[in-house]
Amino acid sequence: MSLFKKKAPKYNPPPAPMPAEDIDNHQSNGLDNNNGSQKSQLVFHCQQAQGSPLGLISGFSNVKELYQKIAECYDFPPEDILFCTLNTHKVDMRKLLGGQIGLEDFIFAHRKGRPKEIEIVKTEDALGLTITDNGAGYAFIKRIKEGSIVSRIPHIEVGDHIEKLDGENMIGKRHYEVAKLLKEIPKGTTFTIRLVEPLKSGFGSIGPKTSGARAGRKSNYGSGKETLRFKANGPATIENEHDERSQAGIDKINGLLESFMGINDTELATQMWDIAEGKTNSMQLAEAIDNSDLQEFGFTDEFIIELWGVITDARSGRLN
Numbered sequence: 001m002s003l004f005k006k007k008a009p010k011y012n013p014p015p016a017p018m019p020a021e022d023i024d025n026h027q028s029n030g031l032d033n034n035n036g037s038q039k040s041q042l043v044f045h046c047q048q049a050q051g052s053p054l055g056l057i058s059g060f061s062n063v064k065e066l067y068q069k070i071a072e073c074y075d076f077p078p079e080d081i082l083f084c085t086l087n088t089h090k091v092d093m094r095k096l097l098g099g100q101i102g103l104e105d106f107i108f109a110h111r112k113g114r115p116k117e118i119e120i121v122k123t124e125d126a127l128g129l130t131i132t133d134n135g136a137g138y139a140f141i142k143r144i145k146e147g148s149i150v151s152r153i154p155h156i157e158v159g160d161h162i163e164k165l166d167g168e169n170m171i172g173k174r175h176y177e178v179a180k181l182l183k184e185i186p187k188g189t190t191f192t193i194r195l196v197e198p199l200k201s202g203f204g205s206i207g208p209k210t211s212g213a214r215a216g217r218k219s220n221y222g223s224g225k226e227t228l229r230f231k232a233n234g235p236a237t238i239e240n241e242h243d244e245r246s247q248a249g250i251d252k253i254n255g256l257l258e259s260f261m262g263i264n265d266t267e268l269a270t271q272m273w274d275i276a277e278g279k280t281n282s283m284q285l286a287e288a289i290d291n292s293d294l295q296e297f298g299f300t301d302e303f304i305i306e307l308w309g310v311i312t313d314a315r316s317g318r319l320n
Helices: 020-026 063-074 175-184 244-261 266-275 282-290 293-297 301-316
Strands: 030-033 038-040 043-048 055-058 081-086 100-102 107-121 129-133 139-144 161-165 190-198 226-231 234-240
Touching (some): 043 063, 055 063, 063 081, 063 107, 081 190, 129 175, 139 161, 139 175, 161 175, 244 266, 244 301, 266 293, 282 301
Parallel strands (some): 030 234
Antiparallel strands (some): 030 038, 043 055, 100 226, 161 190, 226 234
16 A cells, blocks of 8 residues: 555746845845744855855845845855855855844855757766756756766866756756656667866966954854754744754665665755654655655655655654
C-alpha cells in the first residue's frame, strides 16, 4: 500500500520580481519575531563579492526583496545577482544564503559574470551534479561529484548558473525541475548546456573585519544565535537557531535530497524537519507531506521511509 495519496503536480513557477515601488509599499518598519511582536528594523552589512564599498541593507522579508535592496544599494539590476554567501566573498557553497540569515551575518552578493556554452556527451546515467537555486529563479551548481562526467570538464565549475539546456530557458525553474530535466536526458545523448559563471573577484582582501564593520553592530542586533528566517507564506521571523540534534537531522535530510533527487536545499530540509514535529510514525509523516505544498515533489515511499529513519535517529541523538 502506498504511503502517499497521489495527486497531480500543482507547481507554479516563481513570480517575476516585484518592482521596487511595489516592494516599498508592502514593507513594514519592522519584522515580526516568533512571539508576533514588533522588533526594530534590522540592518545588515553587505558587499559585492568581486569587490565594492560597504553597503547597509534593511527592510526586506524574503530573498527577492533582499536582492532588490542590494541592487538598489549598488545601482544594478536585481537579476544580476546569482546568489549570496554569508561571511565570505568566496564561492563557498557551505556558506550559501538560503532560507535564513544570522543576525550578525555579513552578506556578499555574487553577480553574473561570463556566459559559456558547453557540449556534453552523456556517457553515464548520472552527470554528477548537485543542483540548488537562489530562491529567485536561478538554478546553479552546488557540488560536482569527483570522478563524474562533469568533473572531467574543466570549464564547468561550482557556482555556475544553469541558464539553458539545448536552448530551453531554465530561468524561473526550481532546482528540482532542472535536476529532473538533466536526469531525463537519455544515456548516449549529446546536449548543450549554457552556464553563467559568477563574476570573478577583482582582489582578495575584501571581507568582514573583526575590528571594522562588524564591530559597529548595535548590541540589539542579536548574539549570533538568532536568525532571520524567510517564510514562504508570510513575513520573515526572528527565531533561535536549531539545537544540535535538530541541525544534525536537517543536515542528514539534505544528504537524502542529494542522493535521491540530485538537489541541495537546506530550506526544504528544514521544512521537512518542522513538518515531522509531533509525528510518531512514517504514515503520519507521509500524510502531512501529502497535505502540504511538498507533495509537488512526488517523493517516493522509499524516500519517506529513509526520511523517517533520519528523523528518529536525530531525535534520539544517534546522529551527533
